Each structure stands twice: as structure tokens, then as C-alpha cells.
Amino acid sequence: MKExxxxxxxxxxxxxxxxxxxxxxxxxxxxxxxxxxxxxxxxMEQDHVIVKYATVVNWDKVDDERVTALxxxxxxxxxxxxxxxxxxxxxxxxxxxxxxxxxxxxxxLVEVEGRNLxxxxxxxxxxxxxxxxxxxxxTNFTLKKYKQxxxxxxxxxxxxxxxxxx
Amino acid sequence: xxxxxxxxxxxxxxxxxxPSGIRKFFDLAAGSKDIISLGVGEPxxxxxxxxxxxxxxxxxxxxxxxxxxxxxxxxxxxxxEYLQTRFAVEYNPANQIIATVGGSEAIDLALRALISPGDExxxxxxxxxxxxxxxxxxxxxxxGIETFGENNFKLTASDLEAKITPxxxxxxxxxxxxxxGAIMSREDWEPIAKVVEKHDLIVISDEIYAxxxxxxxxxxxxxxxxxxxRTILVSGFSKAFAMTGWRMGYACGHPDLISAMLKIHQYxxxxxPSMGQVAALEALTNGMxxxxxxxxxxxxRRRLIVKGLRDAGLDCxxxxxxxxxxxxxxxxxxxxxxxxxxxxxxxxxxAVPGSVFGLGGEGYLRCSxxxxxxxxxxxxxxxGAFVSQLARERTE
Numbered sequence: 095m096k097e098x099x100x101x102x103x104x105x106x107x108x109x110x111x112x113x114x115x116x117x118x119x120x121x122x123x124x125x126x127x128x129x130x131x132x133x134x135x136x137x138m139e140q141d142h143v144i145v146k147y148a149t150v151v152n153w154d155k156v157d158d159e160r161v162t163a164l165x166x167x168x169x170x171x172x173x174x175x176x177x178x179x180x181x182x183x184x185x186x187x188x189x190x191x192x193x194x195x196x197x198x199x200x201x202x203l204v205e206v207e208g209r210n211l212x213x214x215x216x217x218x219x220x221x222x223x224x225x226x227x228x229x230x231x232x233t234n235f236t237l238k239k240y241k242q243x244x245x246x247x248x249x250x251x252x253x254x255x256x257x258x259x260x
Numbered sequence: 261x262x263x264x265x266x267x268x269x270x271x272x273x274x275x276x277x278x279p280s281g282i283r284k285f286f287d288l289a290a291g292s293k294d295i296i297s298l299g300v301g302e303p304x305x306x307x308x309x310x311x312x313x314x315x316x317x318x319x320x321x322x323x324x325x326x327x328x329x330x331x332x333x334x335x336x337x338x339x340x341e342y343l344q345t346r347f348a349v350e351y352n353p354a355n356q357i358i359a360t361v362g363g364s365e366a367i368d369l370a371l372r373a374l375i376s377p378g379d380e381x382x383x384x385x386x387x388x389x390x391x392x393x394x395x396x397x398x399x400x401x402x403x404g405i406e407t408f409g410e411n412n413f414k415l416t417a418s419d420l421e422a423k424i425t426p427x428x429x430x431x432x433x434x435x436x437x438x439x440x441g442a443i444m445s446r447e448d449w450e451p452i453a454k455v456v457e458k459h460d461l462i463v464i465s466d467e468i469y470a471x472x473x474x475x476x477x478x479x480x481x482x483x484x485x486x487x488x489x490r491t492i493l494v495s496g497f498s499k500a501f502a503m504t505g506w507r508m509g510y511a512c513g514h515p516d517l518i519s520a521m522l523k524i525h526q527y528x529x530x531x532x533p534s535m536g537q538v539a540a541l542e543a544l545t546n547g548m549x550x551x552x553x554x555x556x557x558x559x560x561r562r563r564l565i566v567k568g569l570r571d572a573g574l575d576c577x578x579x580x581x582x583x584x585x586x587x588x589x590x591x592x593x594x595x596x597x598x599x600x601x602x603x604x605x606x607x608x609x610x611a612v613p614g615s616v617f618g619l620g621g622e623g624y625l626r627c628s629x630x631x632x633x634x635x636x637x638x639x640x641x642x643x644g645a646f647v648s649q650l651a652r653e654r655t656e
Contacts, residue, residue, distance in 0.1 A: 122567050123560035123633070251306060253631075257289035257610050258282055258299035260389050260438075 101126055102134045102143070109135075110244075113147045152247045154238070162191070162207050162236045163214045165222065166200040168229040177201060180227045189217055200232070211235070277393050281616030285600060289610045296639045298627040299610040301438060303502035303583070305557075307539070308550040311501065314542035315535050323534060329526040330518075331359025331510070332537050338544040339510050347470065347480040349488065355515040358522055359508070359532040359540070363468045363496035366511035368394050369521040370464045370492045371430070375400040379429040384415040385618030386586075388438045388466070392618065395432075403428070406619040409588060412577050413442035413620070417451035424459050431461045433481055436469035439617045439626035440586045441562075441579020446479045453484045462517075463491045468509075469582040471500035471551055474559045476580070482512075489514045492521075499582075500551050501543040508532060508540040558583045558629065561636055565629040568640025573647045574625075583630045586614065590623040592650045600625060607642040 101124065108120050117135065121128040138144045153160045169180050177195055184204055185193040192205040204222070208214040218233055239247055267275065282299075289295055306312075330336060336353035343349050351357050360366040367390070375381070377399040383391045385404040392402040405423050407413045420431070435444045444452075456463055463481055470478040482491040496509030509532075511521060525531075543551075562579060569576040569587045576587035589599045596613035603609050603625075614624030629636060 119564075119633070119637075122564050125563050253304060255297075255300050255302055255304070256286065257292075257295060257297045258286040258612060259301045260280070260282060 098134065101130060102138060105131060105134055106138070106143070109144070109147075113149075150243055150245050152239070154247070159209055160207060161209070161211055161214055162205065162239075163218075164234045164236065165204040165206060165218060166232040166234070167202040167204055167222065168200045168231075169202060169225075169227045170229060171201075172227065180225065183225060184222065187217070187221060189213075200230075273397055273399070277396060280389050280393075281597075282389060282612055285604065285610065285612060288601065288604055292604075292608070295604070295608045295610050296631070296635050296642070297610040298629070298631065298636075298639055299612050300628050300630060301584075302504040302630065303499065303554065304630045304632065305502040305554050307501065307503050307506070308543070308547055310546055310550075311503070311539045311542045315539040318538040319535060323538060325534060327359075327531045327534050327537055329531050330357065330522055331532055332534075332541065335359055335537050335541045335544075336510075338541050339512070342544050343480075343493070343512065347467075347478065347483055349480050349482045349493065349512075351493075351512045352515070356518050357510060357512045358518055358525055359510050359537055360496075360525065361509065361529050361532050362498065362507040363466060363494050363509035364390060365507075365525070365529065366492075366494040366496070366509045366521075367391070367432070367464060367466060368398075369524050370494065370511060370513075370517070371395055371398045371400065372524050373517060373520040374430055374462060376429075378427060380425060380427040382420065382423055382428055382431045382461070383618070384420075384433065386413070386437075386439055386614060386621035386624070387432075387434050387618055389616060389618075391432050391434075400430070401427070404619040407440075407442070408620060409575075409577055409586075409624070412580075413437060413440035413586070414444055414448050415452060417455045420452060421455050421459075424455070424461075428459060428461060430464060431456060432464045432466065434466040434468075435481075436473055436478065436581025438469065438582050439584050439612070439614065439621070439624075440577075441582045441584045443473055443476070443581040444479065444481075445476065446484070449479060449481060449484055453481075453487050456490065457486060461490070463487065465491050465493050467493060467495045469499050470495060472555055472558060472583060473581040474555075474562060474579075478581070492517055497540050497543055500555075501540075501547050502554060503539065503543065506533075506536040506539055508536040561629040561631075561633060564633060565627060565636050565640060568636065569627065569643065572640055572644035573651075574643070583628055585627045585629060586624050587627065588623055589625050592647060593654060594650065596622055596625055603643065603646055607646045609639050609642050609646075 104124050108115050117128050117131045121131045171177050172179050181193055189206055191207050194203045196203050206214055336357040339357055340351050340353040375398045379400045380403045381395040381400045382403050384407050395402040403423050405419050465481040482488050482493045492513040494511050497503040565585045566576050574587040579585055596615045600611055600613040612626040614621035
């Protein structure tokens, strides 16, 4: 069991590094049987440990205008359901990319993506703010993404080691 | 005006030294593009950011002066604690440790402090390319002891004893080994220690790769019964903490030996660079997690390259330490020099011929796996194609 958990952890690390890694390559790197790697991946997919295989995109490099905002939202929790119902009402909008319940000066941190400032502003004023439980919103537009999910976007550290060395 | 050849001024000892065999391959590879290099003897990681940051911060605060000759007391204390915790060897930081300019300086200091002209220095080979030349420059006579692939390149007591003469004085050890990746267990060491004691040898133990072992922990030669006082333990930060360019190493040993080495050190380099010492202390204090992460990554790539080389049709023993695979190319019928040269020119993969590492290296190739998984995959594919081509050439 402990070995299986260790294998799961290591497979997850490799998949976080490169979701396209083949099970054969992962088995070689980890010194494990390929069948075991396949089994733990299947298990983790079934258990929703692995939720989805996604691509991290640097949209700044794509000729496609996008604006992202991080919106701090203060809300009144609902009797019996706390923040869950409100959070759901918010995260079901397709333009909402992420929602986190936070400790501190506000309750929810909502990441919203739109094609331009107006689109995001409209979402906030027409969809988010009118929700009865929402007390206040504070919209922060992102100007540039340097790092996301542990991945540095502008990383261009070249291998400048000598070709041959002792 | 000088009328004689400039070479005639050079010290005969230096004139006798041959340029490193690696040099030729360095020149061949330089300037070529699209080469995958398995020839690099250093980590492909950058020095962890917290180490770099600690150094930058110390510079901002103006920490730019000399330190004491032996190195900052805090650093020596850190090294002492580290060696005690990791390898169960105890040194007094006050008089048994010197911070040096890389492990290379530490080895040079040890040899210069010990060698009298004509002393024989025993060196298990294949080994790091510098031991023989710096022995010779120091006036000693390097005596190679061949180690063998079928024995996983471990040194044996009988091979060692066979090379001992009344002039034998020092044994230089380097395990985990560059270039073979061999390591020595406690059981492997014990008979060696008996021979060392019997023949009253001093040991210089280069343990620069001690943190990079896979499957079993490194056993420091100094930790064997009776060996602490006759061993100079040399190590450094280059390999474990990805700090090659910082040139930070250290030597530990009997106070009399360290005191003699300190004399040479203080008259030649004064002290190791202060900024390097700050970085080294930070690495020791807060760098173990990053070190483990890097070692884990080498281990994964080790499995990949060994499998890849075997799939390519080469015999490859399983390296247990450092970050080199050392496959045999004997079945191809080429010398290691020919193999490496053609591999570089025709298939754009740079590796180092085993012959440059001394006795027992001919017939092998040093392949560093301190490079990315994708590069390693591509490299072993190219090696496989080259080996197949050689097989076709032999049958034509």
C-alpha cells in the first residue's frame, strides 16, 4: 500500500511535468512495471485525483485578445449551506476560470476571463454584483502572467554549459 | 629580446604533462550545432535560487572581504555538522577543515603537502582526469591500478596490494566514481582499509559525488575503523548542490595534515571566495530538499539511459552513483576514441571516450545523464542508429 502511494505520488509529479509522458517512459524513469503505472493512473482518474489533462497556455503569445481579472468578492453566507451555493452560482458561468474560498478580508477569489475590459466589467456589474448574497466586489485586472501552476512563462534559461567537461 | 624558444623556459615537469584527452573532443564539438551532449561533467540544474539569493543579499550588505584562511568559522562548523550527520565522520571545525577553491584545490593541497620527490601515488583507474597530472606536477609518480567492468569497476584489495612498493605513499580514491558511476560498500572497503593500514598509506578520498548514490547510502572511507586519521576527505558543493562555477570545496583531516595544507592554501589563494562561502553555507543549511529533488531526477534519468544504451545494443553495467553511464563499446570493434569521434561527427552526440580516464577505460564511453529526458531519449536513439550502422559495416 505504501509502495503504491509512493508510485502514485511519483507518477503525479511526472504528469505535472509533462502530461503527455507515455506510461512506458514513466515506468522506465521510476523503475516500475508499466502495468503498475497504468493501474495507478486509471485508479487516480477514477477517483478524480487526476481531474483532467490540461494545457498551460501563454495567451500573450497567441494573437487572440484576452483579459483576465481576479475579483475579490465579499458575500453573506447562506444558512445551512455556507458559501457552497453562492460559489456554485458563480463558478457555473463559463467565463469564470477559478473560484477559491479565502480567509482574510474577502470571501471568494474569482478569476474571470473575457475578450476585453468591457466584457469583464459587464460580467461583474450584470452577473456577479446583482447576486443577493454578494456584498461587494473589487476587480483586479492582471497585466502580465509571469508564472502559473509552477510554470514560468518567460523562462529562457539556456544550457550554457560547455559541450564537454571533465 | 628573448632568443630562445619560450618552451625552453618551462619547468620540465610541466612540459611532460600531456593535454587532457577531453580537450580534443572539446575542440571537435565547439562551434557545431544540434549536438546533444552527454559529455558534460556537471549538473544541468542551476544553483537553487535560495542559494543564489543568499549570495546576492550578502553582496548587497557589503560582504566582500577576505575571510579567515581556513574559511568562515560558520561554514566550517556547518561542514563538520553535515559530515557527522550524513556520513558519521567527526572533524573539529577549528583545526580539521579548510574551505578550498573547489575540490580540485583540496586535492592539489593534499598532494603538495604530502609528496616527496619519487613517492608513488596509487590511483585506481578509470578515474577523474586530473589525479595523475597533478601528482606528476607535485613530483610524485602516479601508479594506476586498473579496475574492471566485470567487477563494476570496484577497487579490490588484491589489485591494490599488487601495485604497492616500498615507495608507495598515498592512495587516491574517488567513489562514487567519475567516470564509471561505481560505488563502494562497507564490505568492499574493509579489505582495502586493511591493506592501507598494513602498508601505512595515506588516503586522499575524493567524495564529491557522495550525495549522488542510488539504492544505497555512500560510505565515507574515513568512517572505517582506524581510517579517520590517515584519510584526507575531500568534497565540495559542485555536484550535490549544482554549484560548479562557485568553486567551493573543502578538505578535512588530521590537524597536522590540515595545518600543512593550510600553509600552502594561505600562500596561494589566501582564502576561498567569500561570496562562494556564503552560498555554500546557505546550501548546507537550507538546501537538502532541493538536493534530494535533483538526486531523484538523476536517478530517474539513470534508469532511462541504462535501458536506452542496452536497447541500443551496448553492454552497460548499472552505475550506482554520480551521473555517468559507462557502457562498453568493445563489441563494435572500434576504439573508444574512434567510436566517440564518429558518434560526434556523424550522429551529433558528444560523449567522452573511456581511454582518457586511464587504465581500464579503453573500450568504454562516458555518457553523462545530467541532461533532459527528451535529450537523453534522442541521444540513445542516435547511438542505437550508429551501433546498427557499425554492425552493417562489419557484415559488408
